Amino acid sequence: MAISLSRPRTVDLIAWALLALALLFSVYVRVRLREFPLERDEGEFAYAGQLILHGVPPYKLAYNMKLPGTYVAYAALMAIFGQTTPGIHLGLLAVNLATIVLLYRLMREQFDPFSAGMAAVVFSILSISQSVLGMAAHATHFVAFFGLAGCYMLWRHLQSSRLPQAIASGLLFGTAFTMKQQGVFLMVFGAGFLLLLGLRLPSYPRRKLPLALGLYSLAAVLPYALTCLWLWRAGVWPKFWFWTVQYASKYVQNVPLSLASASLYQNGGYIVEPNWPLMLMALAGIVGVVLLRPDPDRPGVRAFAFGFLAFSFLCVCPGFYFRTHYFIAMLPAVAAFAGVGCQLLWEVAGGRFWNRSKTYSPLPYTAEGQGVNEDVMRSRTASGAGSKNRRTARKPSNTQQPAKAPAFNPLPALAAIVLFAGVCYTLYLQSPFLFVLSPLQACRLTYWGNPFLEAPVVAEYLRKHSTPDQTIAVLGSEPEIFFDAHRNSATGYIYTYGLMEPQPLAGKMQDEMIQEIEAAQPEFIVLTNIGFSWLPQNNERRIFDWVGNNLFGNNSRYRQVGIVDILSPSQTDYRWDDAITDYKVPTNRPEFGIFAKLPHLMIFQKKPRS
Numbered sequence: 001m002a003i004s005l006s007r008p009r010t011v012d013l014i015a016w017a018l019l020a021l022a023l024l025f026s027v028y029v030r031v032r033l034r035e036f037p038l039e040r041d042e043g044e045f046a047y048a049g050q051l052i053l054h055g056v057p058p059y060k061l062a063y064n065m066k067l068p069g070t071y072v073a074y075a076a077l078m079a080i081f082g083q084t085t086p087g088i089h090l091g092l093l094a095v096n097l098a099t100i101v102l103l104y105r106l107m108r109e110q111f112d113p114f115s116a117g118m119a120a121v122v123f124s125i126l127s128i129s130q131s132v133l134g135m136a137a138h139a140t141h142f143v144a145f146f147g148l149a150g151c152y153m154l155w156r157h158l159q160s161s162r163l164p165q166a167i168a169s170g171l172l173f174g175t176a177f178t179m180k181q182q183g184v185f186l187m188v189f190g191a192g193f194l195l196l197l198g199l200r201l202p203s204y205p206r207r208k209l210p211l212a213l214g215l216y217s218l219a220a221v222l223p224y225a226l227t228c229l230w231l232w233r234a235g236v237w238p239k240f241w242f243w244t245v246q247y248a249s250k251y252v253q254n255v256p257l258s259l260a261s262a263s264l265y266q267n268g269g270y271i272v273e274p275n276w277p278l279m280l281m282a283l284a285g286i287v288g289v290v291l292l293r294p295d296p297d298r299p300g301v302r303a304f305a306f307g308f309l310a311f312s313f314l315c316v317c318p319g320f321y322f323r324t325h326y327f328i329a330m331l332p333a334v335a336a337f338a339g340v341g342c343q344l345l346w347e348v349a350g351g352r353f354w355n356r357s358k359t360y361s362p363l364p365y366t367a368e369g370q371g372v373n374e375d376v377m378r379s380r381t382a383s384g385a386g387s388k389n390r391r392t393a394r395k396p397s398n399t400q401q402p403a404k405a406p407a408f409n410p411l412p413a414l415a416a417i418v419l420f421a422g423v424c425y426t427l428y429l430q431s432p433f434l435f436v437l438s439p440l441q442a443c444r445l446t447y448w449g450n451p452f453l454e455a456p457v458v459a460e461y462l463r464k465h466s467t468p469d470q471t472i473a474v475l476g477s478e479p480e481i482f483f484d485a486h487r488n489s490a491t492g493y494i495y496t497y498g499l500m501e502p503q504p505l506a507g508k509m510q511d512e513m514i515q516e517i518e519a520a521q522p523e524f525i526v527l528t529n530i531g532f533s534w535l536p537q538n539n540e541r542r543i544f545d546w547v548g549n550n551l552f553g554n555n556s557r558y559r560q561v562g563i564v565d566i567l568s569p570s571q572t573d574y575r576w577d578d579a580i581t582d583y584k585v586p587t588n589r590p591e592f593g594i595f596a597k598l599p600h601l602m603i604f605q606k607k608p609r610s
Helices: 010-032 040-053 069-081 085-110 113-126 139-160 163-179 181-200 206-233 237-251 257-291 301-314 324-349 374-388 390-394 411-429 431-436 439-446 455-464 480-485 506-520 542-551
Strands: 472-475 524-528 558-568 571-576 601-606
Touching (some): 010 113, 010 431, 085 113, 085 139, 085 324, 113 257, 113 411, 139 163, 139 181, 139 324, 163 181, 163 206, 181 206, 206 237, 257 324, 411 431, 455 480, 455 524, 472 480
Parallel strands (some): 472 524
Antiparallel strands (some): 558 571, 558 601
16 A cells, blocks of 8 residues: 555554654664674574675585575675674664565555554564564574565555566565575465465456466475575585485474473463563454454455464474574564554544444555545445434434534543553563663673673684684584684584484484594684583484594694683683683583583694694
């Protein structure tokens, strides 16, 4: 729905103001925290994107089960904003702002300006919330953007039946899939609702539906097909297939169905707790849309909205891990219902929630969005007046009754205060993270027990004491070190989670990692004694035996040159070269390692040839 400024209305001004507030809030917080250290998923994406910018295809020097769409997105953003931590987070800001605007436009077309503005505000808060790890540029941010863009083009196609819009929708949903495999559910949503609403909407030409569905389907699979062709031509097809299909199929089987509900309850509750006012708004929107008949001027809205919510939730479900950042993929749908809930509260307060036909339609906009549809307003007014007493309406009145001034209704003002208070209280609950803590403090608060603050310091030492052609190995899952050091990994295993999972490929993967490190003879090896960097869940321990024999044994080809020990949330002990002599782990140090009485990070350098 286009917005006409030639006919200004209070509701439009409010909606524009809400959109501006949402954008300004995101800009302020994300720019303030742009130095927020990279976590390990960001490190993976950034390192892979860095390799792409240097002409190295995915899965050649870095293995992972994710599809490479996010790698390409990172490469594009880093080409614009720079290969730095602030550059990555400024790139995420651009994606976040685009998602907010898309959500606003879709909500204006499907519902009303006030719902659109409030949805933008809610999404801007939820998408940056500490509870969903919103400061990190996870793949789910890109899934949300491309998925929402696909929804917008699909809705436009259903209203206009223009084939280019169906093609664009398929391409966008297909791109969401390449960002992360969970995006496949949005592809299915697009196809299913194109078919469903194409058959149900009276304005949609049936003869066009088979062609539109065929073009949509071809466009949806095109991004993945081009990805496969690219990686096949690059000579990395075997690795790509192993990691994204063979290993990925084992990965999603690790969590039994019996534990799914407990995982959902725990992680979902962690998200709801600091955002419960916004979640109540979303619940109000769900209840309101269920109770009321859909607006006849917008057929298919209710089915579309609930379908988008349901399939967005399916994006969170694969593997039943329900990690908090997975929920980012469904935040646009949640924010959309929250926006509707705010509008419904406003309608209830103004006494406009139920009308004679029980149809929710706050303002009857024209199809083109150029203000209020005056023909519809006149017809509604006439029908409303005549329905009271048609016989009386036909008789002219000889007496002029003085017009009564409308009674003051304080409820709309009270509703506005309640909504404002709900948003402010949500911000208050998260105010230290959003407005007070420095980027380093906010990172430590979010990821306590992980070495994300220490990784850049280690990387700087490695960069200064090695040449660009020398490689390093990290025993653990800290790929951000490769990105920060601008050095290549000696092994494609930039994560060690797969080696530690209870799946049949673990032993083979440990052997392959050992062989690749021994063949590369890296200049440096970083051993991470961090439980979150390994998450050991099986009995395969040959990688740890290899570490003991090759790094600590008498015949080791490496000497220890660095120690990093996390002593408290505000203190880390860094020791390099001669300063590591006779270092003893403090007895009061927090214990989240897997090797007893060893520092949290140990750096080894290859001994010079004698």
